[in-house]
Amino acid sequence: MLPLKNGYHCPEPSPKYRNMAKNYDESSIRVLRKLEPIQLRPGMYTRTTDPTHIIIEAIDNAVDEAMAGYASEIEVTMHRDGSASVRDNGRGIPVGIHPEENVPTVQVVFTVIHSGGKFAKDSADSSYKFTGGLHGVGVSVTNALSSRLDVRVKREGKEHAIGFADGEVVEPLNVVSTCRAKDTGTFIHAWPNPKYFDSPNISRSELEYLLRAKAMLLPGVKVTFNFETANGYDTKEWTFERGMTQYFEQMTAEEELVAPLFAGEKYLKGHEAFSDGEGLAWAIAWSAESGGGESYVNLIPTLAGGTHESGLRDVVFNSVRTFAEHHGLMQRNVKLTADDVWSRLRFVLSIKMVDPAFAGQTKEKLSSREAVRLVQSAMKDALDLWLNEHVPHATKIAELAIKLAAARSKNTKAVERKKSSGVAVMPGKLTDCEMTGADAELFLVEGDSAGGSAKGGRDKETQAILPLRGKGLNSWEVDRSQILANQEIQNIAVSLGIDPHGLEAEIDLSGLRYGRVILLSDADDDGLHIQALLLTLFFRHFPALVKNGHVYIAHPPLFRIDVPAQGKGKPPRKLYALDKDELASVETRLRQEGVREGSWDVSRFKGLGEMDADQLWETTLCPDTRRLVQVRIGDGIEQAIEAFETLMSKSKAQRRKELLTEFDAVLEEE
Known part of the structure; x- marks a missing residue:
């Protein structure tokens, strides 16, 4: 024991830690120099x-x-x-x-x-x-x-x-x-040295997007890629002589706008709270379909938004609400929220700050608190003036926000009524199973035909079937308060027993009726599209299900191989292959087994509806023989959000086109 003051003792360190202590000396301290x-x-x-x-x-x-x-x-x-x-x-x-x-x-x-x-x-x-x-x-x-x-x-x-x-x-x-x-x-x-990166390839699409934006923010500067x-x-070349206005017009060229573009800029001078030259430029308009936009700080794109976008959100909400109240447009029992005004706003925002602070080294999100006040100081009066000088257009903007608020209120009340009744009324299309809980499964099946086969082939005790009608709603840019207005999504939510929620929300999953939610669609392009729409729905509006590992994708086979009998003890067989590569592997194995070339018959399923109940059970429903892929949210949450934004946002149509062009080029090279 080692003596301490006041008579207290402590045990001696173990031999393991004594050795560590001996090794801890001046040479243990390393100084990193230059770029180390x-x-x-x-x-x-x-x-x-x-x-x-x-x-x-x-x-x-x-x-x-x-x-x-x-x-x-x-x-x-x-x-x-x-x-x-x-x-x-x-x-x-x-x-x-x-x-x-x-x-x-x-x-x-x-x-x-x-x-x-x-x-x-x-x-x-x-x-x-x-x-x-x-x-x-x-x-x-x-x-x-x-x-x-x-x-x-x-x-x-x-x-x-x-x-x-x-x-x-x-x-x-x-x-x-x-x-x-x-x-x-x-x-x-x-x-670039590839040893420092997961992939050695520079992103062409990201650079093109960035350089086009830089050209927009630097009117008259020629940017070449x-x-x-x-x-x-x-080679691509961009020069925006009219800067942000010209860029915004191209961005929204195929969209229906409720009111014309409002663009402007203001840089402060002699302001007690801000340095000379700090301020912003903006271009905004309200869309009839969806919102979204782009923001920049000192020409750096902030893909994850930040406090400057929060400032813009506050400005447009307060200005539109004040206009609506002043002109007597508000409806009784309808209360506007910031989401009602913001959800359909299309915008490009570029601010200049002397010392901006970002949430990360890659500068994708602005965290400077003063950015909120900067946007308010530079833009609030200008927007108020524009709304009151363009009353017919401002009225349309306010009426759109009020309409969204009314719909949100109606949906909220409908959900509350369902909760208060104490009895969950299941959708008519749902074929439920006998049990609920961790062992129960809900299959979301593409089409009524496949749904019929699934109902006949399922395990009635543990497997529920909810057929879906065709391609569903792209819910990426649909506000949470509006999502239950879609009947298909409401059926899913009611069947699950939980309400839509955000990624950051703490959600109680005690009411979840099924341990697995399994997406079952055809093994073709339309089926993959339906999967993408459903994954978008769960990631955006039911992320706790994904986060906790409740969402799965079923992989039905694309081919059936009928192998004839091979003498005594080798009866006819039915084999299945997921895709062409697996089909080739199956045929190679048959040759190795001595099965005569050409004696087997290969048929391709055009869709789940072609499978009878027994085939669907054997290939896709039976826990012992089916193939499921679990969908999880890993560490790359920001990359996942960026990917969904690129693939599902209506404002990213041009970037999707560029990605498809790149993908086609890769396929041609291969």
Whole structure:
């Protein structure tokens, strides 16, 4: 025992921990130098799913030059070898000796964390007043996570070059040629190191989307994107002379708008709470079908929104509510909420802040609290004035919000009445099972025909069947208060015994009537579409089911193989194959068994409705022979939200088209 003061004792450490203590000395303390922190923990500084974000850091340098008024052209190229390059005609990164580091300044920018021209924002001669924030890693991350990085700078009549490998200088700065004094700019060529990323591929679609947005936010600046192919370069070029207004018009070209576009901008000067130049530009309109939009902070896209979007939400809600009340448009017993006004708003919002704070290093969500007040200070009066100058249009906007509020109130009351009755009235189409609870299963089946076969082949004790009529509702952009207005979704909710809820909600699942909810659709494109719509419904409006592992996808077979008898002891057999690959494997196995080539018969199911009850039980319903895939929410929740937004949002039609084009190109190459 080791003696302590006041007579107390404590046991001696075990031999295991004594050895640990002996090993803990001065050599145990490691100091990370230069770019080692980034290379040791890259996930703390950038997104590591793929290298796209480290290329975006280089693009942002060029964008900052354009935003400061020194660059009129930005060119980005994706090369066939997996590298990417960024060129601008700005002033060029300084190349003189840094007064503190005693090495060329361009070397400092790429090798020292928290270095650059964006930290001297309070000084009168600051090069960059508005940038993407002060997390402060920038192109040093690009260099740290690249196996090779080359930089060329045109400045003061000379072209300078410097080369890096794994973050270290391998080719010191030197002058490689001369140029005209007015010919200035920076060229960065980076080869991302695949060992730091889950996938080595830079996302073409993400870069295209980003560069098009940058061009919109920099009116008059020409942005070029080159994608190298075996036959040359596929080039796209964007210039928005009218900036955000032109971009918004293209974004909503195929949508029915309730009222015309309201666009404007305001940057504050002499404001007691904000720095000179802080403010925002906006373009908004209300859609007859759905809402959604894009937001930016200092030209950085905030895909996850943030406090600036919250400020916009507050402004439009308060302005529309005030207008409706002032003009006597409100209905009795109908109370407007922010969702009623916001759910159909289409918007593009771009704010400028001196020191924005973000929720993560990739800057996808703004967390600065003052952004709410900034949006309110710059936009509130302008929107109030516009609504009162355009009374017919403002009336349509208010009436749309009131209509949504009334529908929400009606649906809420309907649900409350069902709850208060104490007796759950099941949908007429539901063929229920004898038991409920963890062992019970609800099959959501595509079509009445397949539903009939499923009813005949099911285990009546544990398996319930709810047929669905065709392709359902895309519920991604439907407000939670409106979701039960759809009869199919209401049938699902009532059958399950739980109400729609959000991802962040704490939901009581004690009333859940089934332990498994199984999606059963045809093994074709339409069936996959129905699966996507149902998965969207559960992820968006019943996420607790997915989170807790209650949702499954059934995989019915596409082929049936009838094998004739093979002599005594080998009766005829019925085999099933999920797809063409499995069919090929089954046929290979039959050949290995000595079954005569061509003696078996292969038939393809056109749909679940072609299966009789016994076949459906044997292949898809029987727990011993069926194939189920469990749907879960893993760690990549943000990526899942982004994927659903891309695939299901009406505002992302152009991006979906681009993804399909890329997918078709991959298939052609294969």
